[in-house]
Amino acid sequence: MSTSEQYKPGYVPSFQPQDSIPGHQHKLDPEPHDIELADGSKYKPAGKLQGKKAFVSGGDSGIGRSVAILFALEGADLSIVHLPEKQKDAEDTVAKIHEYTAGKRTVQLLALDLTKEDNRKKAIDAHIKAFGALDSLILNHGTQKAVESILDLSSELWHHVFDTNIHSFFYLVKAALPHMHKGGTMVFNASVNPFVGHPGLVDYTSTKGAMVAFARALSNQIVGEKGIRVNVVCPGPIWTPLIPATMTEDSQKSFGSKVPMKRPGQPVEVATCFVFLASPDSGYLSGQTMHPNGGSYLG
Incomplete structure (x- = not known):
């Protein structure tokens, strides 16, 4: 399928359920766009992150993969x-980075479950050992599972979603902050859902709302004293492996059709926001949210 087809209003990916969460990118048909833009061109880097060392969680697929690729194109080495x-999926991401950068970037893969407290510090320590610096902390990992009624939402699922989507962010920030210096950036991947209140994702929506509040409070604590900026990206419906792995058939068949642009977004359309927020271009932004959501107004 051509790039232009997936960017046309009315386009919806075919129903293709996956049996594991958060899903696998190599099983998606078509695969999401990492660098191909809506006008048919490819992302054009400008050295915005040259020499930076970035940490990207969930960088194997979906939005995280595109973030990792664009950061590498902009000159960053990364974990x-x-x-x-x-x-x-992780190895495929590295292969794409090496292809697009002609092997000029260094990438470290860390196979770790970030719901485990010890793994959060282990991940940051491994990054510092490999690169000696941490300029951008990009926390993108997350999970969800649609449950129509709160009466059917188990305690186990509630705790798992919170452990994944917000508790791990707290521990990763605590582990990372001592290694970061003035000019450093943190960017979190939240969601449109806390601004609209998704009825089938009560737990997920709650964690993403907590993430926005966490970032705002953290920014107020560290941006003046330490000069480290903290911002959040809040995507709308984006075609990633999480969608076929967690959404019902009816939801998938209408995925992205209700936003003004009448199509799902592509990971690259969100990853560009992360590049902006991690680069000096956004030097006067902290504690803010960006909304790549297909035109929905959330005022």
């Missing part, structure tokens, strides 16, 4: 954290 079962 990519991924679940052990996502090894193929």
Whole structure:
């Protein structure tokens, strides 16, 4: 399928359920766009992150993969954290980075489950050991599972979603902050859902709202004293492996059709926001949210 087809209003990916969460990118048909833009061109780097050392969680697939690729194109070396079962997707990401950068960037893969407290510090320590610096902390990993009624939402799922989506962010920030210096950036991947209140994702929506509040408070604590900026990206419906792995058939068949642009977004359309927020271009932004959501107004 051509790039232009996936960017046309009315386009919806075919129903293709996956039996594991958060899903595998190599099983998607078509695969999401990492660098191909809506006008048919490819992302044009400008050295915005030259020489930087970045940490990207969930960088094996979806939005995280595109973030990792664009950061590498902009000149950053990086650590990519991924679940052990996502090894193929992670290796595919590294292969794409080497292809697009002609092998000029260094990438470290860390197969770690970030719901485990020890693994959060282990991940940051491994990054520092490999690169000696941490300029951008990009926390993108997350999970969800649609449950229509709160009466059917188990305690186990509630705790797992919070452990993945917000508790791990707290521990990763605590481990990373001592290694970061003035000019450093943190960018978190939240969601449109806390601004609209998704009825089938009560737990997920709650964690993403907590993430926005966490970032705002953290920014107010460190941006003046330490000069480290903290911002959040809040995507709308984006075509990633999480969608076929967690959404019902009815939801998938209408995925992205309700936003003004009448199509799902592509990972590259979100990853560009991360590049902006990690670069000096956004030097006067901290504690803010960006909304790549297909035109929905959230005022």
